[in-house]
Amino acid sequence: MRDPANAELAEPAVRLSAQRGRPTAEEAPWRSGVRPPRSFSHVADVVGAVLKLVVEPKAIGQVINIGNTQEITMRALAERVRELSGSSSPIKLIPYDEAYESGFEDMPRRVPDLTKIEGLIGYRPRYSLDDILAQVIEYFRNK
Numbered sequence: 001m002r003d004p005a006n007a008e009l010a011e012p013a014v015r016l017s018a019q020r021g022r023p024t025a026e027e028a029p030w031r032s033g034v035r036p037p038r039s040f041s042h043v044a045d046v047v048g049a050v051l052k053l054v055v056e057p058k059a060i061g062q063v064i065n066i067g068n069t070q071e072i073t074m075r076a077l078a079e080r081v082r083e084l085s086g087s088s089s090p091i092k093l094i095p096y097d098e099a100y101e102s103g104f105e106d107m108p109r110r111v112p113d114l115t116k117i118e119g120l121i122g123y124r125p126r127y128s129l130d131d132i133l134a135q136v137i138e139y140f141r142n143k
Contacts, residue, residue: 036073036106036107036108036109036110037071037072037073037109037110037111038071038072038073038074038077038110038111039067039068039069039070039071039072039110039111039112040068040070040072040129040132041066041067041068041125041127041132042068042125042126042127042131042132042135044126044127045066045068045125045126045127046066046067048126049066049117049121049123050066052121052123053117053120053121056120056121058120059120059121062116062120064116064117064120065112065113065114065116065117066112066114066117066123067111067112067114067125068112068125068127068128068129069111069112069114069125070125070128070129071109071111072129075091075093077129078091079091080129080130080133081133081137084130084133084134084137085137
């Protein structure tokens with residue numbers, strides 16, 4: 001059984017085994033279904049925002065979302081990884097209850113509202129999902 005706390009973060013990188021020609025299905029299957037959509041952020045965007053926020057007096061005591069609003073389903077993400085990596089690996093969908101422990105409840109949508117951070121520090125993500133995937137694919141190709 002996978003750890004749900006780490007599953008969402010690990011999925012894009014783990015699936016990049018596809019770019020090495022290994023079947024995605026053998027590595028770690030994708031959670032079935034096309035929902036819920038997710039958004040992914042580049043660590044440089046997040047760290048840059050945090051560094052600006054720690055010196056912004058108006059941010060003290062505030063709850064502030066950091067991230068990217070570009071949504072994608074896990075199925076579409078798998079297809080995008082396959083496309084960008086040039087892989088023909090199969091995408092295997094597995095039932096939700098096999099991917100997560102019994103009783104785990106997922107949020108139906110994880111897309112941050114960036115209104116507050118935009119107003120405080122002018123934050124806008126610099127890296128798109130394709131930028132992020134390209135960098136991760138390149139990292140694994142060179143590893």
